[in-house]
Amino acid sequence: MGTQLGEQTIAFDRPPTIIGYGNIVGPKEGDGLLKDYFDKILEDTLWGEESWEKAESKILNAAINLAIDNAKVPKNDIRYIFAGDLLNQLTASTFAIRDLKKAYFGLYGACSTMGESLVLASMTVEGGFADYCVAATSSHFCGAEKQFRFPLEFGNQRPLTATYTVTGSGAVVIGNTGSGPKITHVTPGRIVDLGIKDAMNMGAAMAPAAADTIITHFKDTGRSADDYDLIITGDLGIVGKKLNRELVNKQGYDLSDNYTDCGIEIFDGDKQDTHAGGSGCGCSAVTLTGYILKEMAKGTFNRVLFIPTGALLSQSSSFQGESIPGIAHAVAIENSQE
Amino acid sequence: MGTQLGEQTIAFDRPPTIIGYGNIVGPKEGDGLLKDYFDKILEDTLWGEESWEKAESKILNAAINLAIDNAKVPKNDIRYIFAGDLLNQLTASTFAIRDLKKAYFGLYGACSTMGESLVLASMTVEGGFADYCVAATSSHFCGAEKQFRFPLEFGNQRPLTATYTVTGSGAVVIGNTGSGPKITHVTPGRIVDLGIKDAMNMGAAMAPAAADTIITHFKDTGRSADDYDLIITGDLGIVGKKLNRELVNKQGYDLSDNYTDCGIEIFDGDKQDTHAGGSGCGCSAVTLTGYILKEMAKGTFNRVLFIPTGALLSQSSSFQGESIPGIAHAVAIENSQE
Incomplete structure (x- = not known):
């Protein structure tokens, strides 16, 4: 059970545990300040796929599998997956999760989606609705530029206030038992x-x-x-x-x-x-x-x-x-x- | 608390209640077989707005407010809103909910989203994380055709296997007390x-x-x-x-x-x-x-x-x-x- 605090917050009476996690990033992220922290750094942004969108699905799928492996729980024990991405109709998530044969909640909160997925996966585990859930998101620079801004080939100039979409995915396994934060x-x-x-x-x-x-x-x-x-x-x-x-x-x-x-x-x-x-x-x-x-x-x-x-x-x-x-x-x- | 049944199902130990609901539909739906069941039937699909997308947001906002009114709970007691729609990046929901000043979970499950929102709102109430939540979705024929298929002006022929996107929104208030199913x-x-x-x-x-x-x-x-x-x-x-x-x-x-x-x-x-x-x-x-x-x-x-x-x-x-x-x-x- 959760205790409702104020207008929006929940304090968990039996806080769920992050028992495993994993990530995969593109080459630019792998050359950045956090390069030593990533589990896998890709050599290129297509990772053998025919499109950026398919590559993003592959990255998200791999990050989820990595998180489950690191959590050391049998894949069968994962009950629900909470995930989302930036592509229209969340197709990165759809095709990443299609073969996992798990009940799935598609979420969209733009770049806040990792927060949304952690909130809902935590509530689900703490409420006794699942013993283990996955929370995950992904994004891909090339797919996001193509969809939201300009074709990459156009080579537009970006103002200094613009940000750069990360190519990568992170996934977390949340459980009601196990060790971790x-x-x-x-x-x-x-x-x-x-x-x-x-x-x-x-x-x-x-x-x-x-x-x-x-x-x-x-x-x-x-x-x-x-x-x-x-x-x-x-x-x-x-x-x-x-x-x-x-x-x-x-x-x-x-x-x-x-x-x-x-x-x-x-x-x-x-x-x-x-x-x-x-x-x-x-x-x-x-x-x-x-x-x-x-x-x-x-x-x-x-x-x-x-x-x-x-x-x-x-x-x-x-x-x-x-x-x-x-x-x-x-x-x-x-x-x-x- | 929920009881986990089999691979995917949850049986609620204290089943949450649907304490109020409301809907608004477009003129074609209001001329259909269920016309006597709708709370409000619009005379046209723009409802005074400049675009179909803005009209859809207005419809969703109005359906949510109607459901809350019908539930007879103070608006302040609604803790979370679970909603989604078909527009890219869920903008019908975003602009519908922007002024409601409630914590919001954006969901995408295509036309299954009303199921997804009911599932998550029920779990949230039953888990003690909120006393009252709203679950809602919307769609709009014109906006959906424009985004997914062809411009309306093009007047394409539709095969007999094609379906017709409903213009309308339905919202439900789910509570841990109150009467209703x-x-x-x-x-x-x-x-x-x-x-x-x-x-x-x-x-x-x-x-x-x-x-x-x-x-x-x-x-x-x-x-x-x-x-x-x-x-x-x-x-x-x-x-x-x-x-x-x-x-x-x-x-x-x-x-x-x-x-x-x-x-x-x-x-x-x-x-x-x-x-x-x-x-x-x-x-x-x-x-x-x-x-x-x-x-x-x-x-x-x-x-x-x-x-x-x-x-x-x-x-x-x-x-x-x-x-x-x-x-x-x-x-x-x-x-x-x-």
């Missing part, structure tokens, strides 16, 4: 839209949603930034991270030394020409299953607040003059104090 | 793909998934068709319904007198030129919140198995030669025997 609290987020319309500045569009979820998490739980060793948003990048910090600090919380963003951690912006940083469903997924959980295993961090962020635009909504709504889901992950 | 069991479905590639025959593509979920539900629960007054799939239409029945009957279950399909019930095929029947996320949603729940309130049906079905294709996946994977989620809804 626990998911103690989740704060699913609401949609926040302050009217930003620039699709090349999604950090600014998402920052108000990130701030809303973080402040709600603090209010609901009575916690503050000091209660965490690390607070890490999904993919706000350089522009959005600054805005988010300002918005949260204005509410009297100090988001400073222990706050960073997956989009900033993943690439070497000075050398890799990634402008405002990394983004995409895969960005927070591979940073979680690479950097965060591996450093938690070493004890570098014991209490982490992980907040994937999403920009809920589409080509149609932008063409029709709509602004870009944002959303962010917070997940508190803690090493057992036993 | 109970959700007693859910069987989330897995992806099934028997290799159908014809996007103008989605009934055939989805039938194997519907059959898989229905058979799994029967096996997991020990129930059979006789345990229900009504078994109703989402939007298989005439072609898919026949195939589904054959597939289920081959496994030794008798799906005959008490089995129908929302896509067949909603339109008057002889007069409305809707070929194989209705489809879209809205089809099962308005049939549930119109016909099914209103007839349950009268006592016509006391035990219903509702199985929304989805075809998980995209334009890219079809262009790239992929077949059409299907999925279906089953929800058992029962009048209290008290």
